[in-house]
Amino acid sequence: MSEPLEVSPSSSPQIPVALTPGRPLAVFDIDGVLADVRHRLHHLEASPQRWERFFQAADRDPVLVEGADRLRAALADHDVIYLTGRPERTRRLTERWFARHDLPTGPLVMREDDDYRPARYLKRDVLRRLSEHREIISVLDDDPSVVHVLAADGWPVELATWLPHSSTLRSAQERQGRT
Numbered sequence: 001m002s003e004p005l006e007v008s009p010s011s012s013p014q015i016p017v018a019l020t021p022g023r024p025l026a027v028f029d030i031d032g033v034l035a036d037v038r039h040r041l042h043h044l045e046a047s048p049q050r051w052e053r054f055f056q057a058a059d060r061d062p063v064l065v066e067g068a069d070r071l072r073a074a075l076a077d078h079d080v081i082y083l084t085g086r087p088e089r090t091r092r093l094t095e096r097w098f099a100r101h102d103l104p105t106g107p108l109v110m111r112e113d114d115d116y117r118p119a120r121y122l123k124r125d126v127l128r129r130l131s132e133h134r135e136i137i138s139v140l141d142d143d144p145s146v147v148h149v150l151a152a153d154g155w156p157v158e159l160a161t162w163l164p165h166s167s168t169l170r171s172a173q174e175r176q177g178r179t
Contacts, residue, residue: 024137025130026078028071029123030086030094032142033160034103035061055090063101066162070140071103078137082108083126085119120149127155 031037035058043054074080086094088110095105109126117125123139123146130136139157141147150157 023077023079024135026074026080026137027083027127027130027139028067028074028080029141029143029146029160030082030084031058031061032064032163033140034064034067034071035097036064036163037061038163055087056093058086058090059093059097061097063103064163067140067160068101068103074138075104079134080104081130082106083123083139084109085111085122087111087113089113118145119143120146124149124153127153 028034037058039060039062040054040057043050043057071080084094091108091110094108094110098105111122115122120143123141127136127139127150137156139150139155140160141150141157142160142163144159147157147159
């Protein structure tokens, strides 16, 4: 039987987790792992950057087959949670995107709208809190700096390599803490 668990320190995103006793947790990033963001990067290459247009175009992201296949395989033996740097205000758009591509719609942990920490620190914080309640068996992310920090902390993390990580996205994630 599942029951919700909420862990929410004031400076971090809420973590709703559906519990299934005995099942370990697999953590999946979205952009660059499940969603192909390349069609919307031009919004970040513009001057000034058009952040809202970048996020609102996420509903048109093609699904990345390799990531979706990995997600479906993980569901056989693990509970899956999405951990993304997308802002909370894009939750409905993101959940509709999952449904449109026949992917589970959650649990989904998103960045608070006013949190601009680099993705590597945001995700490390969330994983630390999740691990207080669940065994984390795998983390899949496309950001090399996230993978580096998580691996250094001893997390079972893998770099998703099926979509080359863009320097534009890297800047957005690391210097501006936006995605």
